[in-house]
Amino acid sequence: MAESPKDIQVVTEAEIEAVPPPKQPSNSNGATHQTPEELVARAIAPVKREFLRPPPPTRTNQNDGASDADSKANAKQSESSLVKEKKSKRQLKRERRQEQKSALHLCAEIAKTGDVNACPYKDKCRFSHDLQAFMDQKPADLEGECPFISADAPCPYGLACRFAGTHKDVASATTGNMLKQSSEVNGLSKDVQKLLWKNKMRFTKADAVLKSLGLMGPNKKKMLVDKEEGEVVLNDSHAAAGETESKNAANDSVDCSECPLTAEDNLEEASATEELRPLKKAKSVVDENCCSDEVENGATVLEKDIGKDSAETELLHTADDGLAEPDRSLKIHPREKKLIDFREKLYLAPLTTVGNLPFRRVCKILGADVTCGEMAMCTNLLQGQASEWALLRRHSSEDLFGVQICGAYPDTVARTVELIDKECTVDFIDINMGCPIDIVVNKGAGSCLLTKPLRMKGIIEAASGTVDKPITVKVRTAYFEGKNRVDSLIGDIGSWGATAVTIHGRSRQQRYSKLADWDYINQCARKAPSTLQVLGNGDIFSYVDWNNHISDCPELSSCMIARGALTKPWLFTEIKEQRHWDICSGERLNILKDYVRFGLEHWGSDRKGVETTRHFLLEWLSYTCRYIPVGLLDVIPQRLNWRPPSYYGRDDLETLLASDSAADWIRISEMLLGKVPDGFTFAPKHKSNAYDRAENG
Structure with missing residues (x-):
């Protein structure tokens, strides 16, 4: 290297x-x-x-019992001191606002220019304008040069940069911002984010496919009219956070506030079973004449119109229902999609928390061929959460890149897929149907879908019919230990529209204990149709493991590398060079x-x-x-x-x-x-x- x-x-x-x-x-x-x-x-x-x-010395103290009690008490006390006080969302928000006003958080415009009058918001700005106080408490610069100093471009962080002493020019940060944007893509534009916040984004393709598949639910769309603004808003299940919803919509919606940015294992156990909810009420597909503004990505917004009478409203629903017949022609046959050949490519698995963009760049340097972003929750993406959209960021070095999404229902997945196709540059979209995390499973997503094959079918068909990007699926062997079922579904997954499936050789109940069952992975690969690529996943930690799995089952297209890459990312180099790298x-x-x-x-x-x-x-x-x-x-x-x-x-x-x-x-x-x-x-x-x-x- x-x-x-x-x-x-x-x-x-x-x-x-x-x-x-x-x-x-x-x-x-x-x-x-x-x-x-x-x-x-x-x-x-x-x-x-x-x-x-050498082993620790054995204790010969006669008061071993008392010592053990004291050590346990100290451990419990230290553990209790680490538990943070639980605060309400309102209190956390208030504390964040107060912290933003502190000298630690200098206004970005002032930091870039060094001029206290540069901020256009003046006194209404949420951040501090006290430049002297910021400089007094700022820690000493780090050793080395600013990472944005290349190409003689000014640093976008200006005086706030921890390498500010190496800056050559802080007069303007425009070039610096352009430099940063040129190497990373898939950012969410402010215009689209506002549409998602206000629940006004239109998903014409997804809704048409859902209707053609019979997954849209009854055609009863409630419309709320704001008398003050005269604004027509559809009461959809994906309401923006902070806006008032009707009781019916609140009962049908998924509580996305509990879905984490990066899923954690240390959450309380809850029941994995759930009642089958009513189908979500989908947004109507309106004719172009009934829409006004169009966003750059092609998504249309419901126009503001105060003077619409009941006849025009009835015409709107008629136009919606008129699209029901030709919808089936919109679905793309899997063979017409742009396929990706995963055969013998080194595939870095989507890794929660650690599989971020910098880590993927390291793995690309060390030999990874295919990279995939961290798992993102569909409901959070549809709400326009910036933290969730950050998981979809792509670096220019990732030449074969996909994103992984996780959702519980066909409508949320289909609309998310359409939104990603419009807003992001990706080569494939992976649907996670194997996540074992409790908070994901209890929402009906992840490996919970393995117990609901009809739901799996609806999600894959809706997603593959909405976009022409390849749709891949990641699953585990089963939900319960000893009750493998992927072999009975492998033939159908390809016909539903997936182009590739990755099988993690463990059940959800097994989590990461015991070794992965590669015999079962090979059994599924042999049963798969020729049009469906099958990838294996589990316990690959050397080029010997890779060679054995590929040679044992010629029907296996490739192997996905996960925890092995976390422990030693140079594993990709070892496989390509066929050596044990000391x-x-x-x-x-x-x-x-x-x-x-x-x-x-x-x-x-x-x-x-x-x-x-x-x-x-x-x-x-x-x-x-x-x-x-x-x-x-x-x-x-x-x-x-x-x-x-x-x-x-x-x-x-x-x-x-x-x-x-x-x-x-x-x-x-x-x-x-x-x-x-x-x-x-x-x-x-x-x-x-x-x-x-x-x-x-």
Whole structure:
């Protein structure tokens, strides 16, 4: 891998805590004297003895019982101190507004120009205009150069940039903004976002396809007339947050406020079963003569008209019903779509939280062929939530890119697909039907759809009939353990309109425990029709795993790589070069430097951007610490289910990178992004492994 620029920070020996030299493990630890084969049988990584840390000394204190009680009490007290006070949405909003007025949050226009009179909103601006107070509390600049200084373009963050001392010209940030926009696409325009907020976006293609498939529900569309503005608004189930809805619509809608930006596993368990709700009331398809303004993306808005009488309103519904007959001609046959050949391409799976744009850029450099954005909830996209639309961002280096969406009903998925097709540049759209997260499953989405094949059929048919982009599907083997059912659906999935299906070799109930069932994946691939590409997913951690899965089943088009890429993103290089890469600690640090540079370009080089980059870097380090260097293993390659013992690396940096303590992850982040703010703490979001020292050591 090419050396990354030295504009981040040079690491010195003084920054890495010295560790004792490797010692021979104590004889009191019988486990260390097991053979490598015995350790592998117990899913323990067979690290060479000379690198193992000595076991902790055994306690001989007679008051062991009291000590245990004290330690448990202290642990419970520290855990309770970490629990944040639950606040209402109104209180959180009020606190955010107050914080925006503080000196920490300088107005962006003033930061760009350095002129306190540059803000067009003057006293009505929500942010601080006290330039002197901002400069007094601003921390010292980070070492290195501003990530936006390339091409002699001014930094879009101006004085707020943590590298402001390296700026050449802060007079204008226009060029800098153009530079940032040229490398990333799929942003949501303000005009479209306002239409989504006001529930005025029209989905003509989706509604026509839904009607032709009989998935639109009864043709009873309530229209609310605002007497003050004379504005006609359709009462749809996707009402914008903060607007008043009727009771009927509220009962039918999905509570999207509970859908997270990045799904978390640490939510309370709830029942996975749900009652089948009535079909949502869809928006009417109106003739062009009944519409006024058109948005740039082709979506039309219902015009403002005070003087419409009942006869004209009846004509509107007649025009809507008149489209019912020719709708079937709009559906595109799967063979007419632009297909993507996934065969033997290295596919980086959509990864929640860590699979962000900077991480995907790192994987592209290391050899990934296909990338896919993080899972986005359809209901949140239809509400115009900027945080959810950020998951669809695409970098110019991602030459074969798709987005993954998750929805519970055909109408939400079809409208989301149409909206993405208009607003975004993507090569394919993946529908998640395998997510095991409780909050997703309890909404009827994700792997819950595996229990409702008719719902699956409606979603796939509606989505594939709405756009000509390839529609792919990701599933698990089943919902319940021991009740696999994808093999009985694999023949139908292709006829419903999907061009490819990825099978994760575990059930929803299994989550990530036990090894993936590749025999069942191969069985499904052999049953699939020739027009449907089948990809496998689960436990690929070396080029040997990749080769075995591809050779065992010629019907398998490719394999999707997920957690293996989180732990060692150079896995793509290993597969392409067919070798076990004994990567050194310096090369691994260079990869982290690249990630930090990409993160600052994506999230920004101001205070908020630096801390956002730090947060996602720490989330990623909670996975990379599981990697064991090839030169330290008695048996290669490493398997994904092996538990790494405590060991020393071949140098201090390698030892630091192997630490499972969040305190050491924070120290690594400080080497790249400077000191953390006062009171900073971090605990990993995922809980696939338990961390004894997750609260910063």
